[in-house]
Amino acid sequence: MPLVSLPQSVHPNLPLTALAPMQDVTNLKFMKVIAHYGSPDYFFTEYFRVNETSRLNPNILAAITENNTGRPVFAQMMGESIPDLVRTAKQLCAYNIAGIDLNMGCPAPRIYRKQAGGGLLKEPAKVDRILAELRQAVHDRPLTVKMRLGFENGDTFFQILDIINRYSIDLLSLHGRTVLDRYHGSVNYNLIAEAVKRVNCPVLANGNIYSAAQALSVLSQTGAAGVMVGRWAIGNPWIFHQIRQALLCETITPVPLTEVRHYIDRLYQTPEAPNIPERARLGYLKLFLNYIALNVDSQGHFLRLMRQAQTEVELFKVCDRFLVADTTQTLALAPYSGI
Structure with missing residues (x-):
């Protein structure tokens, strides 16, 4: 066949x-x-x-x-x-x-x-x-x-x-x-x-x-x-x-960390979000953040603080601190080792 x-x-x-x-x-x-x-x-x-x-x-x-x-x-x-x-x-x-x-x-x-x-x-x-x-x-x-x-x-x-x-x-x-x-x-x-x-x-x-x-x-x-x-x-x-x-042998376009912050918003914003308990929403988002963090902070601070966050307000403050504070920073092209 x-x-x-x-x-x-x-x-x-x-x-x-x-x-x-x-x-x-x-x-x-x-x-x-x-x-x-x-x-x-x-x-x-x-x-x-x-x-x-x-x-x-x-x-x-x-x-x-x-x-x-x-x-x-x-x-x-x-x-x-x-x-x-x-x-x-x-x-x-x-x-x-x-x-x-x-x-x-x-x-x-x-x-x-x-x-x-x-x-x-x-x-x-x-x-x-x-x-x-x-x-x-x-x-x-x-x-x-x-x-x-x-x-x-x-x-x-x-x-x-x-x-x-x-x-x-x-x-x-x-x-x-x-x-x-x-x-x-x-x-x-x-x-x-x-x-x-x-x-x-x-x-x-x-x-x-x-x-x-x-x-x-x-x-x-x-x-x-x-x-x-x-x-x-x-x-x-x-x-x-x-x-x-x-x-295609092109230079890879750097991704600003501010764009990573927008990506997190895209992951979080869904029509059914208001009907899901906050704890469940946080757990779902942290599943993704576990991987995002590996390309963001070589020291592992973002990963640690993100995991410790208990509320939406706390979590997004952590995200803003690492992704928005310095607009010159970009996403690493490969995960940091040792985190």
């Missing part, structure tokens, strides 16, 4: 960029915020949890049906029940999606203990059955896979890559760590390079791509068709625009 054509990229002559799917982060609101600062080529939804009783989550579905970013959105599924994965894929294909993405890399124990997400990497035979059924169900648009190098080690890695070839998967997003590595330790870009040579589809390199310079380095090391950026796009939503500037 021939591969299905992938959606057009922002810049056809450049490697692909994608925002990695992150649960409770990559919702419709965040996609719109990212798009304001420079869209990636592709978006991926949070995962639709698939089981015997699952229905399409309306909040995640909104990232598809109400998305006005102008960029393609892949619908990500997480599950291990083959009939229900097929059922859900067919339901999602009724919407304007760029393709169906199967998550085989989630490192959350509550997921992999149910043999879903990264847990599937322990069962190549199950992966074979799932992809066979999904390929038959999803035949007129891309079927993509997001995975890691393996569960505990890379014992099943090449076997699963061969299965990906068998069913003509259209795009592979590969995080260069194992499931049990979670987000710690070094990323094995050499194995991503091996995957690029072995599979017949484009590969997006994923894992610790924290800057435009790092993106170029990873593309050079791996030969990948593009990069997928996750957590570091939270701290620097300009990163996709910066990657394109670097690929």
Whole structure:
């Protein structure tokens, strides 16, 4: 079966960029915020949890049906029940999606203990059955896979890559760590390079791509068709625009910290905000500030004081102190080490 054509990229002559799917982060609101600062080529939804009783989550579905970013959105599924994965894929294909993405890399124990997400990497035979059924169900648009190098080690890695070839998967997003590595330790870009040579589809390199310079380095090391950026796009939503500037050999435009302050306002201002308790709103914003702070203050004071803030007034005073007081300061091009 021939591969299905992938959606057009922002810049056809450049490697692909994608925002990695992150649960409770990559919702419709965040996609719109990212798009304001420079869209990636592709978006991926949070995962639709698939089981015997699952229905399409309306909040995640909104990232598809109400998305006005102008960029393609892949619908990500997480599950291990083959009939229900097929059922859900067919339901999602009724919407304007760029393709169906199967998550085989989630490192959350509550997921992999149910043999879903990264847990599937322990069962190549199950992966074979799932992809066979999904390929038959999803035949007129891309079927993509997001995975890691393996569960505990890379014992099943090449076997699963061969299965990906068998069913003509259209795009592979590969995080260069194992499931049990979670987000710690070094990323094995050499194995991503091996995957690029072995599979017949484009590969997006994923894992610790924290800057435009790092993106170029990873593309050079791996030969990948593009990069997928996750957590570091939270701290620097300009990163996709910066990657394109670097690929075009342009000087990366500095981002004033005053613009970072406006970014925080964009994250915080939502129609439903008045109906959410202040504590919950603060917790949501701090999730993003944990990453933003790493590109703002090399000493870690912003990170510490932000985490200590108990009210909106306190939190925004901290933000103003570090982001507005000195208008000459700019966002670092890479996270500060040692914080």
